[in-house]
Amino acid sequence: MIIGVPREIKNNENRVGLTPEGVKKLIEQNHKVYIEKDAGIGSGFSNEEYISAGGQILYSLKDIYKKSNFIIKVKEPQEIELSFIKENQVIFTYFHLASNEKLTRKLIEKKCICIAYETIEKENGFLPLLFPMSEVAGKSSVILGGYFLSKVNKGKGLLLGGTVGTRSGKIVIIGAGTVGQNALKIAYGLGANVIILDIDIEKLKYLEDIYQNQIETLYSNRENILKVISEGDLIIGTVLIPGDRAPKLILKEDLKLIPKGSLLMDISIDQGGCFETSVPTTHENPIYEVDGINHYCVTNIPGAFSETSTKALTNVTYKYLEVLVNNSLEEAIKKYPELVGGINLYKGKCTNKVISKLYNLEFHKLF
Ligand SMILES: NC(=O)c1ccc[n+]([C@@H]2O[C@H](COP(=O)([O-])OP(=O)(O)OC[C@H]3O[C@@H](n4cnc5c(N)ncnc54)[C@H](O)[C@@H]3O)[C@@H](O)[C@H]2O)c1
Incomplete structure (x- = not known):
């Protein structure tokens, strides 16, 4: 197989889809690996390291797509990449198609094979390729949120952990999955007051047991959300319905309830966002204001x-990559049945039920 590793071009995206160690293992299995020049620089891997591992450096994105039949990357293909994708080419990356109809339709036209990290789902509901990035996003959300509450960032000037004789901040986390639980770890460590909501009572019970009354758990419904947002300094949205668009849990009309200068962080923005007023932002311009409330909606934290992130991601993607490049798709799925959920688009056909319903596309069952 000829495998291509493009340099990520999304705003401030410094991850890379494959490490030199991964390249070395693929070369040992007689594959050819092309890496775009400087693809690994942002993650601490030099071009020389990829060359020593047996990879070949190419100097343009166009050449990576032209010469490879399997592309491994991190973020969804950007506009320029769409023009290079070839028929039957396999693209293995995060796609988040539920939040991007235009991209979905363009990829269908391209007749490529889109295997999405985020919809590879084990029988027990575990999302093995979303998990590590959700850990990163969850832990960093509180660190970044604390920073953007400072006055110099147009926040209310509150230090989340407080000091002796001053109040600590109140952090409201909506969704107690991987992002939510990792945000909770950091929030708790900071000494903030934390309240976490979910519709999954078992998850809330687990957190009550672990944190022994040091945090508050609450069932997620409209009434409770309206109550807690009126007390929140930092409100973090982390809900997910796998593969689907996120439900809107805070509406524009609710913003008047939130104290001025508080910060709304929509981590679910890659699935369309869980606040009505959320629009995707970049690391360069992460914050905007609606009705006096700052919003942080970066899609690639x-x-x-x-x-x-690159190490955590490639630790989990590599085993799937290896099985995909060494087998037919059908054989790969026999080895790892969860891969079937990852195949969102297949040679011009929609093979994901949720996406087909969202965009009124005919659903084709694969295997
Ligand atoms: N912005 C970024 O850079 C970034 C990075 C990583 C992950 N994410 C996104 O974060 C989101 C969460 O990921 P995760 O791995 O934590 O998912 P997860 O499946 O582990 O957790 C999601 C949680 O949401 C809960 N939930 C569903 N509907 C709810 C509702 N109405 N109210 C309250 N809770 C509800 C579920 O019960 C579950 O516990 C995903 O959309 C993921 O793509 C974004």
Whole structure:
């Protein structure tokens, strides 16, 4: 197989889809690996390291797509990449198609094979390729949120952990999955007051047991959300319905309830966002204001913590990559049945039920 590793071009995206160690293992299995020049720089891997591993450096994005039949990357293909994608080419990356109809339709036209990290789902509901990036996003959300509450960032000037004789901040986390639980770890460590909501009572019970009344848990419904947002200094949205668009849990009309200068962070923005007033932002311009409330909606938070994120991501993607490049798709799915959920688009056909319903596309069952 000829495998291509493009340099990520999304704003401030410093991750890379494959490490030199991964390249070395693929070369040992007689594959050819092309890496775009400087693709690994943002994650601490030099071109020389890729060459020593047996990879070949190419100097343009166009050549990576032209010469490879399997592309491994991190973020969804950007406009320029769409023009290079070839028929039958396999693209293995995060796609988040539920939040991007235009991209979905363009990829269908391209007749490529889109295997999405985020919809590879084990029988027990575990999302093995979303998990590590959700850990990064969850942990960094509180660090970044604390920073953007400072006065110099047009926040209310509150230090989340407080000091002796002053109040600590109140952090409201909506969604107690991987992002939510990792945000909770940091929030708790900071000494903030934390309240976490979910519709999954088992998750709330687990957190009550672990944190022994040091945090508050609450069932997520409209009434409770309206109550807690009126007390929140930092409100972090982390809900997910796998593969689907996120439900809108805070509406524009609710913003008047939130104290001025508080910060709304929509981590679910890659699935369309869980606040009505959320629009995707970049690391360069992460914040905007609606009705006096600051919003942070960066779609690729882990890209800013690239050393950790690239290692954490490739630790889990590599085993799937290896099975995909060494087998037919059908054989790969026999080895790892969860891969079937990852195949969102297949040679011009929509093979994901949720996406087909969202965009009124005919659903084709694969295997
Ligand atoms: N912005 C970024 O850079 C970034 C990075 C990583 C992950 N994410 C996104 O963060 C989101 C969460 O990921 P995760 O791995 O934590 O998912 P997860 O499946 O582990 O957790 C999601 C949680 O949301 C809960 N939930 C669903 N509907 C709810 C509702 N109405 N109210 C309250 N809770 C509800 C679920 O019960 C679950 O516990 C995903 O959209 C993921 O793509 C974004």
